[in-house]
Amino acid sequence: MAPTLSNAQVPPSAAEAQAYAGLHQAxxxxxxxxVKALIAAGADVDARDAQGRTPLQVATYARQRDTITLLAKAGAKLDVLENDRYDAVTIAAVADDPQTLSLLLSLGAKAGQTTSRYDGTALIAAAHLGHDEVVRILIRAGAPLDHVNNLHWTALIESIVLGDGGPRHQRTLVALVDAGANTQLADRQGNTPLQLAKARGYEAMVEKLKSAGAR
Known part of the structure; x- marks a missing residue:
């Protein structure tokens, strides 16, 4: 089973944050x-720390939305990947931070990049964790519903196999199904979402999938 994505990400540690200087610190x-003074003085808005994180990604981890806006307006790249191949959109999605995610998307960040060591997307990461509001935001932003990661799982499958069957994962599955996610795409062993939900006893998910014509 894949590790929890919140552990796969590497936010700045307390020691790293303490050691930050310049634009990363600000x-x-x-x-x-x-931030404004450093930008005016010619600071590199896309500078990288030891983990490959840009100031904008650091601001995303810290939920510093005003700073994100300043950096974006100064030309900071919104879609770069850090060393573990996360972009700012996926960072916000994993953090269950709809406000920062919405801001990033409004500034022009992409909703559907392939990210992480699993060749996934922000939508898959959010579905895995049951971040249902984030899932709905990403769907509205055009995130690919049926992207298959290198574990051969879609967002719909991850909402089942890596979820707990509880209310947030149920709402996540409903959002994906209602948006038109393919209910027949199977995992590597040939198990469909309906079969996976049945095997786990997730009755609410089973009923939703059946109502959508899943087999």
């Missing part, structure tokens, strides 16, 4: 005045 702290 982004982490949300120091808008310093």
């Amino acid at each position: 982004a982490w702290r949300g120091d808008a005045a310093k």
Whole structure:
């Protein structure tokens, strides 16, 4: 089974944050005045820390939305991947941070990049974790519903096999099904979402899938 994506990500540690200087430090702290001054002085808005994180990604981890806006307007790249191949959109999705996610998308960030060591997407990551509001935002933004990662799982499958069958994962599955996710795409062993939900005793999911014509 895949590890939890929140553990796969590498947010700045306390020691790293303490050691930050320049634009990374200002982004982490949300120091808008310093961000503006550093940008005006020619600081590299896409500089990388030891983990390949840009100031904008650091600001995303820290939920410093004003800083994200400042950096984006200064030309910071919204869709770059850090060393573990996460972009800012996936960082916000995994953090269950719909406000920051919505901001990033409004600034032009892409909803459907292939990210992470699993060749997944932000939508798959959010479905895995049952972040139903985030899932709905990504769907509205055009995230690919049926992307298959290198575990041979879609967002729909992950909402079942890596979820707990509870209310948030149920709402996640409903959002995906209602948006038109393919209910027949199977895992590597040939198990469909309906079969996977039945095997786990997730009755609410089973009924939703059946109502959508799943087999």
